[in-house]
Amino acid sequence: MNVESYYKNTYLKCKDQLYRFSYHFLKNEDEAKDATQEALIKIWDKQSVWAEIDNPEAWAMQIVKNLCLEKIRKLKTITKHADQLKAENIHTNDPGRISLWQNQWEILQEVMGQLSEKQKTVFVLREVEGYPYQEIAKVLKITEAQVKSDLHRSRKFLKNSMQKINDHGIKSIG
């Protein structure tokens, strides 16, 4: 297999996971796309270390995570755009589903706002991408016990946020 095919089959196939991860951090589609592209170019440039990588997907995720954090630190221009998410990602006119998206985005924002960068990473990788504990531990270079502890904390916030939204009567799923 030549270099380009290996790259496409190993790294480029993770583009959607990388993009989603970036999106949850940067909260902007274009910035998330740029971060994904930047991460994939960085991976291409690091061909010399490919052979040493045990888990390419986890490594790619690590690279995109660092890029996102770097971008956040540099720009600090994260804009809330629930409307954009609503308009661009809902391929349905069902008001019930739209409400579901809005609530989900609100809950996500509420939870993410209370977490540290590491906890955010754990949360997105587990809740959005469905990564196993072991993979998350590899990406973040922490133990599985730490992953579970961070996740426990995040889910506590998740539970509270869901409760809050229910109490305020925002939820209106038909």
Next chain:
Amino acid sequence: MALNQLDKWKELYWKAELSDEEEGEFKKELAAKKDQLSGELLDLAEWFEAQSSTTEGLKLDSSFDEELMSKIQHRSQASDSWNWLKIAASILIISGLAYFSIWFPTSDERVGLADDKVENPEMAYQDAKATLKLMASIMNDSKEHLNSLEMINVAQEKVKDTFQPKSKSKKDS
């Protein structure tokens, strides 16, 4: 799976104590029994459903691949041409150095050149004398030609004499 079992798993889910497999099973059960759920279990079922929709909705299309690969190829080409430039520059420097090391006289050779003497000193003296004489005669000829430039001064005086009285009379009036 009974609803009370789902309740137990819900508590374990909040504490992040479900295994990977159990969590997968929990999500499937909630999706399957959504109509029978209420309270937190329903919230969670909807949360998982929304997460899975997010995963489906947030995807990059094939144009992303094309754009990325063309950028990568462009970078590779640029770095290739840059490498060629570096090679060309190295060759130029090396050949320049080689040229100087071959053709430039060494210090010994330079001493030899400085000590070099003509074979017939008398003839060399006559040659030098003739050259100096020629130069002197050319210089004298040129000086005679320059004397004609004196005419300019004469002309300048005449022009002055012609125009100055007029300007003086204007001032007086």
